[in-house]
Amino acid sequence: MDIQIRNIHKQFAGFPALDDVSLAVGSGELIALLGPSGSGKTTLLRIIAGLEFPDRGQILFGGEDMSRRAVRERNIGFVFQHYALFKHMTVLDNIAFGLTVRRRALRPAPAAIRAKALELLELVQLGGLEQRYPHQLSGGQKQRVALARALAIDPRVLLLDEPFGALDAKVRKDLRRWLRELHQQTGYTTVFVTHDQEEALELADRVVIMNRGRIEQVGTVDDVYETPRTPFVFDFLGDSNVLDAEVRGRELRLPGAGEALVTDSIHPAGPVDLYVRPGDLRLAEPGRAGIDVRVTEVQRTGPIVRASADLVANGSVVSIELPHLHHDAPAFRVGAQLRLRMMQFSVYPAARGSQTGPTQTPAREREPGQRGRG
Ligand code: ADP
């Protein structure tokens, strides 16, 4: 069942929790809403579910307008971060709950309900645990029961709000993979909310990056990671260095640094912000191509070497992450004068001088970032 979200606005006490949000979720797709705390993810999910109503805008399931329909009529499977299992019911009764409370005309016979619940228990790989009570399960097992319960009603749409958020890192990773496989088997249209980039990128077909009640970018993992449209998206998806740069004619350069980084910039002349990930920087011997830097710090952490360096031209500090192979380079030590190379970076209109900083640039001034290669 596909979902159309059209121009949703929602305010709480004058504060815009959602500001003109539109999104299309394909039938059978697993899409992740990703964003920092307070960005509006839960509000959007609750509006899709019918637990909350928008001030303006529309929600359609399979082309049918659901905007004014009550939560019961939407036939939604919902899983929250905090397991809302019924403590006094067995696992089997928890899973069967949504079917047992149906109106008599729609309720399957008891034997059919039991069979369905047992089948779902197998699906979530908890076969044999049907007589346990919630307190006899681990956190991960409880969330799998919650998911089985959500699936019991054959929902049109499955909504998961940080379902693994309260679990420890190892269990989360396992459940993430498991959910991905389960989705491939079952094919429910699924909206998954998380504030964890890694979780979103590993799990979802597409990710929706939210910030302050707005959608910053929607795309596949490759889209958002390789072509972050805004500084916010760049920053949110990983570590970043932000450097003052400028475009003159069509040449992009760092102030004071000799060679141009790009000679065919798509940006208008003037100041720009250059965003580059520590892992996209390399160090080379003096005399090779690159920007002059002085190494100020070298720290080895497992397979990766982290370093800091100052740009000789203007003192800007950059963080660098190198695969440890490079550590063998004889000149790579504190105090060394080396050349810095940027394997890839993004360029955005400068936020300098504005009070709000790059993540809050008004939407209208944003442009698609230029992705450079060095
Ligand atoms: P997220 O799930 O991304 O952390 P939420 O959707 O929960 O964000 O919240 C978005 C914004 O709306 C936040 O600033 C939050 O404080 C506010 N908000 C959410 N629900 C309510 C509510 N019922 N009453 C008032 N403010 C709310």
Ligand code: MG
């Ligand atoms: Mg939330």
